[in-house]
Amino acid sequence: MSAEELPDLLLAVADGDRTAFARFYERTSAKLFGVVLRILPERAMAEDAMQEAYAKIWRNAAGFDARRGSPITWAATIARNVAIDLRRRERPAGRTRDEDFDFDALRDPQEVSAEQLAALRVCLDRLDADQRALVLAAYLNGESREELAERLGHPTGTIKSWLHRSLARLKGCLDG
Amino acid sequence: MADDIDMLAGEYVLGTLDEAERRAFERRLLTDPAAVAAVATWQERLSPLLLAVPEEAPSSRLWTRIGAGAGPANDNGRLRRWQVATVAAALVALVSTGVALRPHAGPPAPAPQVAQQAPSPLFQSVAALSEQGGAPALLVTYDRERKEMRVMPVNVAPRPGHSLELWVIAGKAAPKSIGLMREDGATELDRMALDLQQEMTIAVSVEPKGGSPTGLPTGPVIYSGRMVSLPTS
Structure with a gap:
């Protein structure tokens, strides 16, 4: 099965087709679970988030708009948002992670163009290492x-202005 | 202000707004197409990163839970995402001529075309709800003396297996449910005390049968429009 089929599957899901939903799950769950696990490293909690995310996908499949992105981006965004909500709910105090993010470990996905x-990457590389x-x-x-403020030992206002600076530079770089 | 929206939208997509900021921004998204567009653009900018995260297969038990949880029906039809629902206040011009305060007592509220010939209009505020600035799908009239709202479908596609839920958004407050729409004909809501000094938006979302389980819209918001008070001379 090719990636081109995902939009068709999602259309069928929108019409309440359970078989299509099962196939959509087969095709997307490993990607979504990867996204969710980064946010919720505990598998039990990550699976709860997956259940909630796919319930949303099932309910809102008709809301998918192909002009605004690919099905996998749409689904991954839903999963990410659910996972972040759960993370904020379950850990209001926040749990710090000190592992550095390994940018190079990201593999090239098939779903987005390599150029994108x-x-x-180029634009992220242009940020200072801390901002990135x-x-x-x-x-x-x-x-x-x-959490970022606590982990890095800076006031939240400082984090906010760093984030804004990073976002503005990213925007300038990507749109320019 | 464009930069302001852009930074807010960027932080919203990153997930770094605090709780209060996030809620305020989400309410803004219900009525501000520019904010919606800014969010979509940031999602587009950053999502390649999301898809580059290494895959990890979940346990095979997970599908059993998810498949069992899929209800009998979902949102059939080609709904647009709630993000693209926008305000269509201009359409109230349709009914804004020749309208005067109605006498205190009177017959039940008439259909909107009656208002145009209108010897005694029965409402002072009106909203035309549409999908992304399209033709009006619903006309909402509000009589503040009787505290009655009337919701008249003009061109509403049926949503089998679902309920259409009505929401009122007062100023910057969270959406408040004001009830479900009838499946046929006009919906009349009484004991509705609206503070018309505030900006008031009426929205319709697609919900599971019986309405939103959470008290906030859970399905796509398909129509929305702003209440406009009519001249009272």
């Missing part, structure tokens, strides 16, 4: 502003 990822780490920890690990 390459452009993002901040963006990646927030986006991929789901760390909140407070």
